[in-house]
Amino acid sequence: MSRPLVRLAVGIGDPERERLLLPSLAESEHLRIVDRCLSADQLLETVASARADVVLVAYDLHRLTSNLLADLDGTGVPRVFLVQDVEDPKWQVTQGVVLPVDADVELVRQGIDAALNGERFDLGRRDGHVKTDEADAHVAQESAPGELSLIAIASGPGSPGRTTIALNLATALGAVQPTVLVDADMAGPSIGAQLDADPTRNLYMVAHAEPDAPWEWDRSIQAEVQPLERSRTPYADVLCGVPKPDMRSRITRRFLERLVDALRRRYRYVIMDTGSELLGAEGAVHRAAIGLSQQVLLVCSSDLVGLWRARTTLGLMQTHLQIGTDRVALIVNRHDPRFHHSRAEIEWALGAQSACVVPYDNVAAQRALASQKPLVLGRGPAARALLDLTERLHGGKLVLPPEQRRQRRGLPRLPSLGARREQRAS
Known part of the structure; x- marks a missing residue:
């Protein structure tokens, strides 16, 4: 039959x-x-x-x-x-x-x-x-609860290069593991501009969908994330920030907590680019993102003003967010040894360890901005430093080893001007 x-x-x-x-x-x-x-x-x-x-x-x-x-x-x-x-x-x-x-x-x-x-x-x-x-x-074994997977990139006011660091870290990690970069800067989201991404697919649209069940979160996230650079970093996605100031009210701490839970089910690494404002109502989302993270990477410029701002931000994290220095590591950006203090001096002054010292490489940085591509896809000392940071982070060794003290070579002793005259007279 x-x-x-x-x-x-x-x-x-x-x-x-x-x-x-x-x-x-x-x-x-x-x-x-x-x-x-x-x-x-x-x-x-x-x-x-x-x-x-x-x-x-x-x-x-x-x-x-x-x-x-x-x-x-x-x-x-x-x-x-x-x-x-x-x-x-x-x-x-x-x-x-x-x-x-x-x-x-x-x-x-x-x-x-x-x-x-x-x-x-x-x-x-x-x-x-x-x-x-x-x-x-x-x-599940790779993203076990004890392993580092949720990272907040923070900074003080100014332009120390926080978004650039977050973008390039996510790019490098996305070459080997599923990684998502979330633009959680409520004051000035700029990841979409750096990548020429579609601004209509963003964090606000996930909140607007009001997902509840896990499958609804998965569907909303899938609809809004965009590939970062599929040809070079196949596992990296980006979630653009809130495009308009009047949309910020939909992004609450409760929403961010549920979003992070949903993202960690999908991605091995979740990188959040947080804004510099930590106080008041404008800094509520930034405080939530930093508080939820397992590790905070504090980006600071290498000049004295940038280091002063970083010390102020570290103090706010300790007093207002109760985040100790064991959860914070420095990324010293645009470092030029001709003008700036050494890594050991910076660590001593700020009371925090360094995860990376990014050399000053203005040509490569401007070339990356002009092409709207991540810096690590090119060459140069800054790209090498960020790739080294990625390798150590993925390997579980985030903090840089102690800096070896260089011995100053003695300069040859030059004869005095008087001795030269005596030699000529004789």
């Missing part, structure tokens, strides 16, 4: 995901794709009109809210979900088969059969998912 024809309604939304799955599913003898829906509303309409026997839907389908998901459950049509995290409690209580979003065609076919038969689908016994579990375990 031949199997009856099964009508499948698809709500995947992502063109690349559709390209990988739908052609092979359409070749099945007993399966026919009756509708490719671009939104949850369209999918619900197809199911409600009894045109589908089973549904394949992705977690990030457009307009797939909690209410629409409940309406879809109420239809009673068997469902197969492609989700980011199969261990999320939201999906564990969902009626239907739950598969990882990167499931292959064979695994999707098995899930559809299980949904039609009302069977429990055990992912742990499928070879395709065992590999996913191993990959997830590997990522």
Whole structure:
């Protein structure tokens, strides 16, 4: 007896995901794709009109809210979900088969059969998912709670180069691990301008979406992040800052806490570029970002005024934020040994250790700004110093080793002018 024809309604939304799955599913003898829906509303309409026997839907389908998901459950049509995290409690209580979003065609076919038969689908016994579990375990091992993953880049007032440091650190880390750079500067966000990124995809739009469930956070973040530089740093994304002052009120401490939790589920490193203002209402988000971070990198210029401002900022962190010097490391920027104090003298004066001393390299910096590309993608002493910082940070050794004291070579003793005259007279 031949199997009856099964009508499948698809709500995947992502063109690349559709390209990988739908052609092979359409070749099945007993399966026919009756509708490719671009939104949850369209999918619900197809199911409600009894045109589908089973549904394949992705977690990030457009307009797939909690209410629409409940309406879809109420239809009673068997469902197969492609989700980011199969261990999320939201999906564990969902009626239907739950598969990882990167499931292959064979695994999707098995899930559809299980949904039609009302069977429990055990992912742990499928070879395709065992590999996913191993990959997830590997990522979890790399981003264990005790390891450094959340870093705030701070500075005092002025222009010490904080955003440049944050941008280049995220670029270098993104070459080896999933990394996101968040422009959390409420006073003057500028990462979008430095990269020529789309300013309409930004932090405010994530808050405006009002995500609640983890899958809603994942979908909102995915819609707003942009690739930093895919050709050279394939794992780095950027989330631009709030474009207008009147939008800042939507960014609260509670929102930032939930955003950070969602980002840490997706990325190995989260780099936050915070503003210089730490006091008053304008500095609330900056204080929250610094307080949430595991490590604070305080950027200061090498001149006396920049060091004085850095000492003031360190004092504010200790008195107002209760952040000790063990969580703060200095990045001394634009250092020129001809005019500036040595690293040892700077550390002694500020009472903090250094993570990096970036040499003064104005030509490379101006070239990077003009091309709207990160500095570390080029050459020069500043790029080498930032790459060295990245290697030490990724290796778990952030602070620079003690500076070796150089012995001054003795200058040859020159004869006095009087001795020269005596030699000439003789």
